[in-house]
Amino acid sequence: MGFEDFHRRSLQDRDAFWTEQAALIDWQTPFTQVCDHSNPPFARWFVGGTTNLCHNAVDRHAATHPDRQALIWVSTEVGQEIVYTFAELQAEVERMSAILLSLGVQQGDRVLVYMPMIPEAAFAMLACARIGALHSVVFGGFASVSLASRIDDAQPTVVVSADAGSRGGKVVPYKGLLDEAIRLSSHKPAHVLMVNRGLSDMPMQAGRDVDYAGLRQAHLNAQVPCVWVESTHPSYTLYTSGTTGKPKGVQRDTGGYAVALAASMKHIFLGQPGETYFSTSDIGWVVGHSYIIYGPLIAGMATLMYEGLPTRPDAAVWWSLVERYRVTSMFSAPTAVRVLKKQDPAALSRHDLSSLRALFLAGEPLDEPTAKWIAEALGKPIIDNYWQTETGWPILSLCNGVESADSKFGSPGKAVYGYDVKLVDENTGQDLVGPDKKGVVVIEGPLPPGCMQTVWRDDERFIKTYWSSIPGRQVYSTFDWGIRDKDGYFFILGRTDDVINVAGHRLGTREIEESISSHPNVAEVAVVGVADQLKGQVAMAFAILKDVSRAADDASALKLEGEIMKVVEAL
């Protein structure tokens, strides 16, 4: 079946299509209804079915291939590499699950994860899925003010964190930021579970803070079965930015997400059991959730989790990992490619990259010079794909697992199966038919499996934000401008709202403004996105200070405090 037929069938024969995809995962109880769309725009997928994300990502592979590699952790920051087999990963996740249960975490509770890219972060996420708790991962570089607003919204029972992260050899202490965030927040978590990496001081608050190493030892032989949850049971929330300062908790289900990821590994990312997947993202972002943790593992692949910069010790570091671990699919962002090209364009040629099937790039527009350079240097397909935190997996892409298609420079491809993507006039709400017309990229409901269920604890905001911005109709707005050519290839032209994109990272200017405003010497601040050759955009802050004589000192303090700076510095 060709791509067009596959896409058409996914919409016209929706239930049969998704029933076939649902066979890619294990169900404890079969579902009785494929999609309940009786209360639009809400969609409930695989109603009546029970399953578990951790079972599908870990246990089922540990049962059949216990010695296969599952999690490969490489840190060029601390000079360490650890490989966990599926059996070992399951044991670690069971220990973490037992610890969380011992700290009072119950099904449906939230666990906030504020962690660097270390294996324990993956254990924590998978353990939450195992026991039916929701993880809410907050990017490890975020400032206290942003972290506090997320703590207040998620109201976690437990926060899992570590003494510090490390960027480019510089230790970034987390505990102080976390303590300050909890001081600022109205909600107080019952416990803080701390992983001590020995990088930074970690003062413990008696009664609240507990040490992971000791508890792990106490639960070394823990056996904690997976809790079978309804397909519609939320698996996690992940905060993302929009036009207001208040971040939105994107809520994801369980069964729909597992099916969507399993299908995407087959049709888009071309992953086979026993192979190795390397996504260079961070667990704090949606790409990390879907394609460092759940997607590859659900497919029975090893996932390579990397802590460090792409350029340290040199610009060949990622390519050396591809060679050493025989990576078959790699996922990164255009900014990283631009950085590598600038640093050492010949680095690729020094490594055997024959294992690689394709390089996937997403998160920001892929410009033609970058696309051309990497395509030539690598000699493999470069698959640009377009999606959002809200959708959890690609909206636009080529699907070479269905039918090989040529890419077009500047385009992330065509509408992916399951997505009824349209372009509409922002004033009239009319469909723009015919090629090369600029409009807002929208999706007709129901959104396919795996996409956001709602805004955490705020159904109204879900409807108001995403489904009410186009006059006269209820469609999901991506808040991106786009055009479509005569062959059905889309081109993304930028956001319709205040969101900016720094090095593939989505940031809300309003939230950065709030973060900077919390500084005692700032009277007023405005943040705008400015075009940047390397990072796509950078944020520029214009601040009016209360005491101008302190400008020089405060500028450096703000640079450290503002989360945007952390993100920029990370690359």
Ligand code: PRX
């Ligand atoms: O503006 C689009 C841009 O990034 C936004 C979503 O960012 P985030 O929620 O962080 O999810 C990233 C998931 C990959 C989109 O609304 N964007 C994402 N991918 C592309 C893109 N812009 C152009 N081309 C892409 N491939």
